[in-house]
Amino acid sequence: RFSALQQSSSAESQDARRPLQRGSSSRERSDKDRGDRFERGERFDKGEMFERSDRSDRARPLLTKRSYSKETEDRSREREARVPQEAVRKVASMTEQRDRSKESTKREIPAPTATVASSKPSMSEDELEKKSKAIIEEYLHINDMKEALQCVVELNSPTLLFIFVRNGIESTLERSTIAREHMGLLLYQLVKAGTLSREQYYKGMLEVLEVGEDMEIDIPHIWLYLAEIISPVLLEGGILMGELFRELTKPLVLIGKAGILLAEILGLLCKGMSHKKAGALWKESGLSWKEFLSKDQDINTFITEKKLEYTTGDETETPCQKELSPAELDNILTKLLKENSSNQKIFDWIEANFNDQESSSNTFVRTLMSTVCHSAIIFENPCRVDVNIIHARAKLLQKYLSDEAKELQALYALQALVVKLDQPPNLLRMFFDALYDEDVIKEEPFYKWESSKDPAEQQGKGVALKSVTAFFTWLREAEDESDN
Numbered sequence: 001r002f003s004a005l006q007q008s009s010s011a012e013s014q015d016a017r018r019p020l021q022r023g024s025s026s027r028e029r030s031d032k033d034r035g036d037r038f039e040r041g042e043r044f045d046k047g048e049m050f051e052r053s054d055r056s057d058r059a060r061p062l063l064t065k066r067s068y069s070k071e072t073e074d075r076s077r078e079r080e081a082r083v084p085q086e087a088v089r090k091v092a093s094m095t096e097q098r099d100r101s102k103e104s105t106k107r108e109i110p111a112p113t114a115t116v117a118s119s120k121p122s123m124s125e126d127e128l129e130k131k132s133k134a135i136i137e138e139y140l141h142i143n144d145m146k147e148a149l150q151c152v153v154e155l156n157s158p159t160l161l162f163i164f165v166r167n168g169i170e171s172t173l174e175r176s177t178i179a180r181e182h183m184g185l186l187l188y189q190l191v192k193a194g195t196l197s198r199e200q201y202y203k204g205m206l207e208v209l210e211v212g213e214d215m216e217i218d219i220p221h222i223w224l225y226l227a228e229i230i231s232p233v234l235l236e237g238g239i240l241m242g243e244l245f246r247e248l249t250k251p252l253v254l255i256g257k258a259g260i261l262l263a264e265i266l267g268l269l270c271k272g273m274s275h276k277k278a279g280a281l282w283k284e285s286g287l288s289w290k291e292f293l294s295k296d297q298d299i300n301t302f303i304t305e306k307k308l309e310y311t312t313g314d315e316t317e318t319p320c321q322k323e324l325s326p327a328e329l330d331n332i333l334t335k336l337l338k339e340n341s342s343n344q345k346i347f348d349w350i351e352a353n354f355n356d357q358e359s360s361s362n363t364f365v366r367t368l369m370s371t372v373c374h375s376a377i378i379f380e381n382p383c384r385v386d387v388n389i390i391h392a393r394a395k396l397l398q399k400y401l402s403d404e405a406k407e408l409q410a411l412y413a414l415q416a417l418v419v420k421l422d423q424p425p426n427l428l429r430m431f432f433d434a435l436y437d438e439d440v441i442k443e444e445p446f447y448k449w450e451s452s453k454d455p456a457e458q459q460g461k462g463v464a465l466k467s468v469t470a471f472f473t474w475l476r477e478a479e480d481e482s483d484n
Contacts, residue, residue, distance in 0.1 A: 122155070122156040122157055123155070123156075123157055123160075125160060125163060128155060128157050128160050128163050128164070129163055129167065131155055132155075132163055132164040132167045132168075133167055133171065135148060135151045135152065135155075135164075136164075136167055136168055136171050136183070137171070138151075139182070139186060140171070140172070140175075140179050140182060140183070143182060145185070145186065145189060148186055149186075149189055149190065149193065149195065152164060152190055152195055152196070153195055158195075158196075158197065158200070159200070161190075161195075161196050161197070161200040161204070162200045162201075162203035162204035162207065163204065164196075164204065165187060165196070165200065165201055165203070165204025165205060166204040166205075166207050166208060168183045168186070168187060168204075168229070169183070169204070169205070169208045169226070169229055170208065171183070172225075172229065173215075173219060173222065173225050173226075174219065177228055180225055180228040180229050181228055181229075181232065181335065183229055184228060184229040184230065184231060184232035184233065185232045185338075185339070187201065187229070187232070187233060188232040188233045188235055188238050191233055191238055191239060192237040192238055198239060198243075201233070201239070202247045202248065205230070205248055206247075206248070206250070206251060208226070209226070209248060209251055209252060209261075210251045212226065212252070212257060212261075213255055213257060223257065223260045223261045223264050224264045226261060226264075227261060227264035227265040227267075227268055228268065230244075230248065230261075230265055231265050231268045231269060232339070234265075234269065235339065240285065241281050241282065241284075241285040241287070242285030242286055242287055245262055245265075245285070245287060245292070246291070248261070249261065249262065249291075249292050252292075253291075253292060253293075253294060254294060255294075256293075256294045256296075256297060258292040258293070259289065259292050259293045259297065259302055259306075262292055263306040263308060266278055266282070266308065266311070267306075269281075270310075271332055271335075271349075272332070272335065272336060272339075272341070272345070272349060273345070273348060273349055273352070274348060274349065274351075274352030274353075275310040275352070276310065276352070277348070277352075278310060278311075279310035279311050279312075279313065282311045283311070283313070287311075289302065289303065289308075289311070289312075323358075324353065324354075326363055326366075326367045329364070329367050329368075329371075330367055330370070330371050332349070333346070333367070333368065333371040333372075334371055334374075334375065336349065337371065337372065337375040337393075338375070343392075343393065343395050343396045346396060347396075347399070359400060360400070360402070360406070362406075362409045364400070365400055365401060365406045365409050365410055365413070366409055366410065366412065366413035366416075367413075368396075368397070368400055369397065369401070369409075369410040369413040369414060370413045370414070370416070370417045372389075372390075372393050372396065372397060373390075373413075373414055373417055373431060374417060375389060375393075376389035376390050376393075376431075376434075377421075377427070382424055382425055382426070382427075383421070383424035383427050384427075384430065385427065385430040385431055385434055387430075387434045387437075390431075390434040390435065390438055390440075391434075391438055394438040394439065394440055397410070397435075397440045398439065398440060401440060401441070404442065404444055404445050404448070407440075407441050407442065407445035408445045408448050408449060408452075410440075410441065410445075411441065411445060411446070411449040412449070412454075412457050414428070414431055414435075415428070415449075415457065415460065415461065415464050416459070416460075418431075418460070418464065419459055419460035419464070423460060423463050423464065423467065425467070426467065427467075428464055428467050428468055429467055429468045429470065429471050432446065432468055432471050433471065436475075443475060443479070446472070446475065450465065450468075450472060
């Protein structure tokens, strides 16, 4: 059950053709057109009503907008009708161990909100401890959020879920940053869904925080590690900053560790938003460092040492920026994408950490393209592209792929990504189709990539070209058809 349904993929015809969406005149589209399109998209991100009509406005009246991938699906529909409709389900080890009689009972469990309302746990603390460890280990191994959430619901022990929280922390404290972030996201989703009450969340957290000072001997960076688990719950729909900080620091103020933990959490927040916004959240929550520092700690010295001036309003407009390496940029963007952050939130973070020159560099463009495309890959056999992700992130890419030269750099980055993955069959072609359909890449950059002899971009180029032969054949024939 941990593995998603493996849907039978439709056979794709290499001879399928579609008419050109925008006509040959689309190559003559000016940068102004792209800027207008982005401004309209940005207004949509801010919640205003928006109809994506710019592509139809540019298209010739007699042309019918169709998609290469959609056409291949239509052509194979008759053959699909003969294929059994039931998909093959791969069941993970945890699900296989469940007794079938228990499974039928668990299906009758009410919604998460109703579960929280029940008072009697369905199992003992020892049983829940074992179940919790199994769920956590399986989740960290497979990273199937949906299944993990359902497994916690099926525990049917809302008054004992502090044990799950405590085990989640203990299981990841000495693992990787990614494991801790994944655990934090799971706890956030449980709180957001109502499966895990805030009281149970605090109880499980406090059981670890109360012994944090002792654990610091063996785990010197424990406060950073705890912050990595805690910070996701501050996302929208989680727990408000003021309440969270005051509850979690109750046992830490007297021992002088409250400020250290909060400084680590705020530092992680500033990687996903500007310092100005993090400071605004602090002030809106009515927080003051006097609440969290012991009497013998000097507030001004602490704020200066931890670079927390943005929480007091004394910071200037430049928030201690440092130049991020491509690897650091990739890590932060990957985290934002996994959290399903809005495009606007990503725009804000980029604008807070990069000036215009940096965000228009080839290095930035290539890293952005590679990270977004990697997030859209469904790693099954064979690999597929989640076109919904490309659609959702189209405006993000369009803003920074602001001219044909940058679009070409983006295609080079995509080629390098596919080569790094050992060139899964048809993956590059699926990306080309999706990027073209979403107006991220125009025709001319595709042709320039095809004919490019740049020595620095030749690794895997031959195999890549062969994999997209049908795409370019279609592109040329569709363009000729449009011109005629």
